[in-house]
Amino acid sequence: MIPESFIQELLNRVDIVDVIDKSVPLKKAGANYSACCPFHNEKSPSFTVSPTKQFYHCFGCGAHGTALGFLMEYAGLSFVEAVHELAKNVGMIVPQETRDPEKAPQKTVVGLQESLQQAANFYKSELKKSERAIAYLKARGLSGTIAAKFQIGYAPAGWQNLQTVFPNYENEALTVAGLVVTNEQGKRYDRFRDRIMFPIHDQKGRVIGFGGRVINPEDTPKYYNSPETPLFQKGHELYGLFVARRAIRDAGRVLVVEGYMDVVALAQYGIEYAVAALGTATTPFHITKLMRQTDEIVFSFDGDNAGRTAAWRAAMNALPALSDGLKLRFLFLPKEHDPDSYVREFGKEAFEREMQNAMPLSQYIIQHLSEDNPLQSQEDKVKFLNDAEPILKQISAPRFALLLRKRVAELAQVSAQEMQSMLKLPAPNKIAPKAAARQMRSPVSIKKRFVLMLLMQPQLAKPEHLAFAQTSHEEDTMLKVVVEAALSQPQSKPATLLHSIAPNIDARLLNEIQRELHLLDETLDIALEFSGACTQLRDMMEDVRDNHLLNLLKEKPLALLTDEERALLKKLTVKR
Numbered sequence: 131m132i133p134e135s136f137i138q139e140l141l142n143r144v145d146i147v148d149v150i151d152k153s154v155p156l157k158k159a160g161a162n163y164s165a166c167c168p169f170h171n172e173k174s175p176s177f178t179v180s181p182t183k184q185f186y187h188c189f190g191c192g193a194h195g196t197a198l199g200f201l202m203e204y205a206g207l208s209f210v211e212a213v214h215e216l217a218k219n220v221g222m223i224v225p226q227e228t229r230d231p232e233k234a235p236q237k238t239v240v241g242l243q244e245s246l247q248q249a250a251n252f253y254k255s256e257l258k259k260s261e262r263a264i265a266y267l268k269a270r271g272l273s274g275t276i277a278a279k280f281q282i283g284y285a286p287a288g289w290q291n292l293q294t295v296f297p298n299y300e301n302e303a304l305t306v307a308g309l310v311v312t313n314e315q316g317k318r319y320d321r322f323r324d325r326i327m328f329p330i331h332d333q334k335g336r337v338i339g340f341g342g343r344v345i346n347p348e349d350t351p352k353y354y355n356s357p358e359t360p361l362f363q364k365g366h367e368l369y370g371l372f373v374a375r376r377a378i379r380d381a382g383r384v385l386v387v388e389g390y391m392d393v394v395a396l397a398q399y400g401i402e403y404a405v406a407a408l409g410t411a412t413t414p415f416h417i418t419k420l421m422r423q424t425d426e427i428v429f430s431f432d433g434d435n436a437g438r439t440a441a442w443r444a445a446m447n448a449l450p451a452l453s454d455g456l457k458l459r460f461l462f463l464p465k466e467h468d469p470d471s472y473v474r475e476f477g478k479e480a481f482e483r484e485m486q487n488a489m490p491l492s493q494y495i496i497q498h499l500s501e502d503n504p505l506q507s508q509e510d511k512v513k514f515l516n517d518a519e520p521i522l523k524q525i526s527a528p529r530f531a532l533l534l535r536k537r538v539a540e541l542a543q544v545s546a547q548e549m550q551s552m553l554k555l556p557a558p559n560k561i562a563p564k565a566a567a568r569q570m571r572s573p574v575s576i577k578k579r580f581v582l583m584l585l586m587q588p589q590l591a592k593p594e595h596l597a598f599a600q601t602s603h604e605e606d607t608m609l610k611v612v613v614e615a616a617l618s619q620p621q622s623k624p625a626t627l628l629h630s631i632a633p634n635i636d637a638r639l640l641n642e643i644q645r646e647l648h649l650l651d652e653t654l655d656i657a658l659e660f661s662g663a664c665t666q667l668r669d670m671m672e673d674v675r676d677n678h679l680l681n682l683l684k685e686k687p688l689a690l691l692t693d694e695e696r697a698l699l700k701k702l703t704v705k706r
Contacts, residue, residue: 132213134630136225137198138619140213141626143220146184146197153204168204168379169193171425171455180648183586184625187648191422194644196625199334206376208335242307242361245296246329246337249309252295253283253327253340260284263326266345270391271474276398280373281329285322285342292320308339308356325354328390330362330408331372338362341369341390341408353389355409365413368405368420369393375423377402383426385485386412387469388440392430395470400478404469412444417451426457428488433465442498445491449524452491456527459488492534495521500541511542518542519553574646576666577605581612582647583660585624588616590660598667600674604636608643611635 147163150156156163156179167177167188176190187194195203201212217224257263257277263284267277285291292309293299299318304310311321325342332338339356356362368386370393378384385404387393396404407416412429420427429444431437441460448458461484463472473481489497499517503510518538525531539549549555574582580598584591591613599610611634615627622630624647632640683695 132210132224136222137213138622138626138630140216140220140222141184141196141198141629142621142623143222144184144197144216145181146186146200146625147179147181149197149216149219150179150186150200167191167193169422171382178648182624183647183650184623185628185644185648187645192645193422194641194648196629198629202334203375206373242303242359243336243338245301245303245307245309246339246361248295249292249307249340250281250283250327250329250337252292253285253322253329254281255283256286256291257282257284257327260286263345266326270395270470272394272398276394279397280370280394281337282394283327283329285320285325285327287324289319289323291323306359308359308362321356322354324349328369328394330356330367330369332361332367333372335372338367339408343390353409364408364410366415366419367408368416369408370397370405371419371423373397374403374405378423382424383428383485384420384424385469386416386420386427386429386444388431388437389468389470392469396473396481399473399481401473401481407444411440411447413447414451417448417456421451421453421456425455426459428459428461428485430461430463430469430485430488432468433462437462441494445494445498446521446524448491449521450526452525452527452530454527454529458491459485460491460494461485461488492530492537495534496537496541499538505541511544514538515542515544515549515553519555522553522555575605576663576670577609578643578646580660580663580667581609581643582650583656583663584612584616585627585643585647586650587656587660588622588627589620590657591616591620593617595664597671600671604639608635608639 147156150165151163154165154168154177156165157175159175159178161180161182163179163181164175165177165179166172166175167190169177169188170191170193172190177186177188177193179186185194185196186200193203197216198209198212201207201215202209205212205215207215214224267282272282290299292304296304299310305312305318309321310318312318322340322342324346325344328341328343329337330339330341339359339362341356342354344350344352344354355364358364369390374384374393374397381403383403385396385401387396387404387406389406393404393406396402405420407413417427429441431441431444441462445458445460452458463469463484467475469481472484499514499521503514503517505511505514515538522531522535522538525534535549535555536546539546542549544552577598584595595613596610599606599613608631611631612627615622615631619627619630628640628644628647635643683691686695688696
């Protein structure tokens with residue numbers, strides 16, 4: 131393991147401008163640097179890099195992070211690889227925390243992510259030992275290079291193999307992480323047994339779950355995923371996205387398929403920009419996440435009934451996330467094929483030719499609605515409009531909505547105005563301002579403002595500031611964590627402090643702070659602003675204390691109050 135102290139020292143030494151400029155040429159823009167965003171397609175630059183705060187932010191797609199985050203996001207490096215790359219750039223040697231070999235072979239689980247990573251390492255080592263598992267992967271056409279790239283492993287047969295990895299097999303973290311199951315009799319056993327293991331990674335390359343595929347075709351279920359955990363929500367994650375990000379940007383599109391083997395097999399044949407949903411239909415969260423990578427998404431489904439059902443669900447789930455710049459297309463392979471079998475039989479070029487002919491979303495919607503409807507009678511047209519109504523109401527992309535409505539109206543032989551009035555559709559040109567309103571910044575609370583100032587100048591922190599965190603509310607928790615980090619690292623850069631507090635802060639709140647920090651005016655007198663924030667927070671503390679005293683005094687009968695208590699009651703009442 132790389133010591134956290136080294137990572138903090140590394141972030142203090144590197145210059146994010148130098149790191150990013152090697153991959154994305156930057157231009158000076160006032161106090162910052164700017165460029166067209168490397169994470170989504172744009173014509174005018176909205177990607178900015180702050181040398182003072184040492185992180186980047188895109189006002190177009192919302193991407194932001196430190197120098198480490200950039201290498202992971204842009205170059206597709208794992209966290210450890212990114213640390214080594216940065217260290218090499220500034221002439222630092224990456225140390226490793228070592229364990230005494232005489233002691234326990236591995237420490238017990240300290241958290242969900244740690245336990246999942248330990249399990250992933252175990253599964254990878256077991257794959258090397260299993261000739262049967264290796265033979266299965268070779269029979270599917272996979273090379274050792276691709277298996278290593280996706281960190282594929284093998285969960286051996288047997289009920290408690292993970293006990294060799296986790297001496298404290300009873301640890302509740304193993305159950306929460308989805309690695310161990312407890313039956314009705316209280317017996318604990320490994321969830322994954324005799325399966326090819328596909329680690330699922332988050333956007334930072336950390337293992338957050340697994341997918342397991344049977345080797346024996348008679349075993350069921352064919353695919354078995356980790357349950358949902360605090361780290362892993364199926365509707366938010368996509369298998370292979372961390373590995374595929376660079377290829378997606380290079381190709382200018384992403385291919386969404388149904389299974390892990392499809393993703394891996396396509397990568398084996400040079401189609402490295404594929405991802406897969408994790409045992410669930412594609413969701414608006416998936417679409418939004420992919421839109422940060424590219425503006426063209428191609429769905430590929432089996433040509434059978436199940437594939438067509440999955441395709442329609444994906445199309446409907448994508449509607450709320452649509453934007454006018456996004457191209458969504460649907461590829462249906464012959465019934466006897468899935469992407470894995472098709473690319474193995476016909477090769478990369480044939481598969482990519484099929485993708486070029488994939489059906490646009492608008493065409494797919496019209497085809498689906500009219501598939502079993504001849505549109506001959508009045509009743510046919512009424513049914514067509516009824517089926518189209520909920521679809522049209524979900525689309526907020528103004529131009530796409532307008533053109534699709536026109537096509538629906540033509541087929542139903544009514545005017546666009548008649549259809550809009552009949553179905554009570556919102557006017558498309560009124561949608562864009564609403565979307566813009568959602569992007570407006572909400573007011574920054576005094577506690578967030580205090581935190582922002584402290585991140586900019588941590589040397590201003592004093593132990594007495596810990597008293598400002600009076601409750602267990604998330605903002606108070608954040609304030610306490612930031613004060614403690616500033617006290618221990620008074621000379622750190624903002625990016626370094628953000629990295630050190632990240633594990634202890636709510637992710638949503640951390641994103642808000644990162645965004646506000648990037649927008650902070652760098653000409654601000656931080657010390658003066660901080661002093662004012664401290665005064666306000668002290669006043670708030672005094673108000674809380676006074677209200678508490680006032681309530682206590684009011685609860686006592688007036689006749690029982692001492693002279694001092696009467697005087698205090700009068701003073702607090704007047705003050706209030």
